Amino acid sequence: MLRRRELLAYLVGAGIAGTILVGPYVLRVVGVGIFMPGARVPVVPIVLLPILWGAWNLLWARRHPPMSIGSWGAVLGLGAATGINAYLWAAGLWFRAAAALFVFMPTIYWLFWRLVVGPLNDAVGVEGERA
Amino acid sequence: MRTLGLIRRGTPAASHDLWTQLEARMHAADDVVRVALPALGWREAAALAVAIGTVAVVPDPLRFLVASGLC
Numbered sequence: 667m668l669r670r671r672e673l674l675a676y677l678v679g680a681g682i683a684g685t686i687l688v689g690p691y692v693l694r695v696v697g698v699g700i701f702m703p704g705a706r707v708p709v710v711p712i713v714l715l716p717i718l719w720g721a722w723n724l725l726w727a728r729r730h731p732p733m734s735i736g737s738w739g740a741v742l743g744l745g746a747a748t749g750i751n752a753y754l755w756a757a758g759l760w761f762r763a764a765a766a767l768f769v770f771m772p773t774i775y776w777l778f779w780r781l782v783v784g785p786l787n788d789a790v791g792v793e794g795e796r797a
Numbered sequence: 798m799r800t801l802g803l804i805r806r807g808t809p810a811a812s813h814d815l816w817t818q819l820e821a822r823m824h825a826a827d828d829v830v831r832v833a834l835p836a837l838g839w840r841e842a843a844a845l846a847v848a849i850g851t852v853a854v855v856p857d858p859l860r861f862l863v864a865s866g867l868c
Contacts, residue, residue: 712866
């Protein structure tokens with residue numbers, strides 16, 4: 667059974683990630699077109715981001731793990747870094763700097779989840795009545 | 798007797814019309830969403846520094862950002 671606040675949690679996560687996707691779709695066209703014309707750019711399946719973020723936030727609302735929401739987001743970032751590295755490796759596009767994603771992604775995700783997802787969860791009542 | 802009189806005058810009669818109170822609260826809660834951002838401190842500054850530092854240190858920052866899905 668899906669509770670109302672769990673559905674809200676999914677929508678908050680998916681909505682934020684969907685909004686963030688504007689960055690890749692716009693900046694990539696501009697940045698790669700100007701600075702790396704013709705380069706073979708690793709394209710990771712970031713369209714899955716809203717589903718991942720939504721599901722992860724739903725899990726947060728349902729399980730309420732004993733950690734801060736920032737740390738919960740950082741765990742997702744670590745998983746995403748692992749997934750991206752595995753994907754790049756499998757696609758033959760892996761490069762050495764991709765290993766730094768294991769530091770970069772959890773850090774960025776920690777910031778996003780602490781400063782954006784957490785406050786929005788609070789505002790719409792996801793953090794309200796816990797089971 | 799004097800104290801009792803003061804207490805009776807100081808406390809207004811409680812409203813028992815709960816429906817009116819609930820309705821007013823629902824309307825008030827429905828219109829405004831208050832987003833309370835956490836205070837920015839040294840942890841946020843450190844995280845931002847690590848993120849920017851990582852992008853600055855890697856040999857191919859644009860490719861790195863593209864791989865991260867943020868650009």
